[in-house]
Amino acid sequence: MSRPYDVLVIGGGVSGMNAAIAAARKGVDVILLEAGDHIGGQLLTADNGNYYVTNEQVGPENYYDADPAVLKEVLGNLPGPALQTWLEEIGLALKSDDGRICPASEQAVDVRDALRLQLNSRFVRVETYQKVISINKTEDGLFEVVGIKATFYAKKVVLAAGSKSLETGMDGSGCRLAEELGMEVKKPLPALTSLRLFASCSGDWDGVSCDGEIRLFVNGDKVCASTGSLQFSASGVSGTPAMNVSRYVSRALDEGKEVKAELSFLPGMTVDEAFEFLMKRFERVKDYLAREYLIGLIPKKLARSLIRQAGIRHSKPIHYLREEDVRRLAEVMTALPAEVTGHGNFRQAQVCTGGVVTSEVVPETLESRKVPGLYLAGELLDVDGMCGGYNLQWAFSSGYTAGASAVESLERGEKNE
Ligand SMILES: Cc1cc2nc3c(=O)[nH]c(=O)nc-3n(C[C@H](O)[C@H](O)[C@H](O)COP(=O)(O)OP(=O)(O)OC[C@H]3O[C@@H](n4cnc5c(N)ncnc54)[C@H](O)[C@@H]3O)c2cc1C
Missing domain, CATH: 1.10.8.50 (Helicase, Ruva Protein; domain 3)
Structure with a gap:
């Protein structure tokens, strides 16, 4: 068995990148596996000039019928103003467009690049072309994560594989992985279309x-x-x-x-x-x-x-x-x-409704109730927001919550039982 990583993140969209950064900032050894040939996920499908990373007003009321307790906890861990401050601290200049916050350059790719530079400077190992096909537990409580090119071991895993978006070639494999682990998934369907x-x-x-x-x-x-x-x-x-x-x-x-x-x-x-x-x-x-x-x-x-x-x-x-x-x-x-x-259809939709139901996770940490040590983040979860920056806010906040909580669990010496 190869050396286990402290935290392994599946999915290189905003939620996965932010989970990896949040974990790496706490000084642990992090790897991110991405199925495609580049990281960025749906970020890279957006039209420039029309991409809102958050909003001046963010709260549970900006999301549809997800569990308010989950929304309150997760948005509270990285609220809108804190997200703006942090994005500016990592070099991404922002501006407000009638309350909706976008990169000052109006280039969606700049959001991806700012996160990519953070992953580099925090020494996160990124493996592209590495679609994960199964997640298993070993006898000693580690995770065995099988990708199409290699198998990896980790103490904690963050599953942030998005939902179904034909535009990015995503086939809903994140939901399938969660279902194989016994979690309930509400059928993903197109939304914001x-x-x-x-x-x-x-x-x-x-x-x-x-x-x-x-x-x-x-x-x-x-x-x-x-x-x-x-x-x-x-x-x-x-x-x-x-x-x-x-x-x-x-x-x-x-x-x-x-x-x-x-x-x-x-x-x-x-x-x-x-x-x-x-x-x-x-x-x-x-x-x-x-x-x-x-x-x-x-x-x-x-x-x-x-x-x-x-x-x-x-x-x-x-x-x-x-x-x-x-x-x-x-x-x-x-x-x-x-x-x-x-x-x-999915190709014309900005987001999916459906995904892993939020009763499967602990609201404060986004840890799976059925699979201790596994954390879920982003659009994979059954949370969808209105137009205006709320879906990316969710991706950032949930990624942050999952990545930081995984490390806190490690620090407490919890054994994934
Ligand atoms: C055209 C468009 C415009 C949008 N505009 C806005 C906007 O202005 N404001 C806003 O808030 N939201 C917007 N959204 C929605 C927002 O971009 C998404 O909600 C958010 O990016 C989701 O991030 P995520 O990390 O959860 O998922 P994704 O970005 O979908 O990332 C998931 C990643 O996981 C990878 N993956 C999947 N399966 C596996 C596997 N088995 N193994 C390894 N990797 C895997 C995928 O390749 C992908 O890179 C827009 C979406 C689109 C399509």
Whole structure:
């Protein structure tokens, strides 16, 4: 048997790199195994200029339905401000874009490079092309980690192999390794992605961008709503609201449930408020034609489509409209029904929902309850956040928690029993 490492990290994405750095900073011997030909994981698939590493406001409320105790502990171990300070200390200049924090250079690859330089300066051994195919325990309580090119031994292991992302060639092998060790895994599905959506007039909206709200209903029950900029295509919708509700869509459709949506183009207004608003506007625009009623409020293409949808002729002078016409327009503008028929695939998703369920880990340390000495981090766990830097914050905080906790356990002389 070769010399055992103190800590062995599986996966070279943000969570794995940060786990390795957190462990190495405590002076122990660390190795990181990465399946691909380079480290960085999903970091390297992002568009430059649009990559947020954290947010000025981070808390459990920015994540979907993961265990709040796990979120509170893990985010508390490396909170947003501490992460920003640390990234700047290792040389990565940051800036705020409306509360979302990104590299000042707007280059996602710079985040990877800052972490890679830290791995080098902390003497972490990095092995690429080393996909891990099994994790076993030896009789003396060590881990035997079998990679495709070699077998390694370690006192503690951090599993940070991400979820399923076809973009990076990841096939969900991290979840498979966890399942083989007896852990419960919720089926990974795409999240933070676009929606395929059909409303009676949505064929007219190709290329339209505007502010709006999507309210989502599964089997008739409202499950969530999100507001922001919507971008329509011939077959669906993308933009922050679509991305934020997509995790519920992928899960519900996978379970064979019916998914419907209501679209509002006057976000925040009820039908009655919209009616009042349009009646006030009536006075100002009554000399125009119906197709000009919504001028300056929403894009022309959308306005014409919604006016038609409300059963109003485009060429009708506005002063001929009756109150019931205006009310129908208010309804169409605030609660337009749509059917949600699909979502973007793994290649088009920014994150996965699902993974190893958080009840499998100890909230304070992220140590597996079933496999003492094994720690889990990153997107492999069933934690997904909203748009705006929350998924990377989770990757950084959970990596830090796992790596530092592994070393603290070593320092206490715990034997993985
Ligand atoms: C296009 C895009 C844009 C995004 N933009 C943002 C954003 O702006 N803000 C934000 O917060 N989040 C964003 N995200 C999400 C964020 O990048 C991820 O949540 C985060 O990087 C996950 O890190 P991770 O280390 O857990 O997993 P990953 O980055 O997926 O890394 C896992 C690593 O493990 C390796 N691996 C897998 N299996 C094995 C194995 N068996 N053996 C060895 N190695 C293995 C993989 O090759 C991979 O390198 C974006 C994602 C994408 C795809």
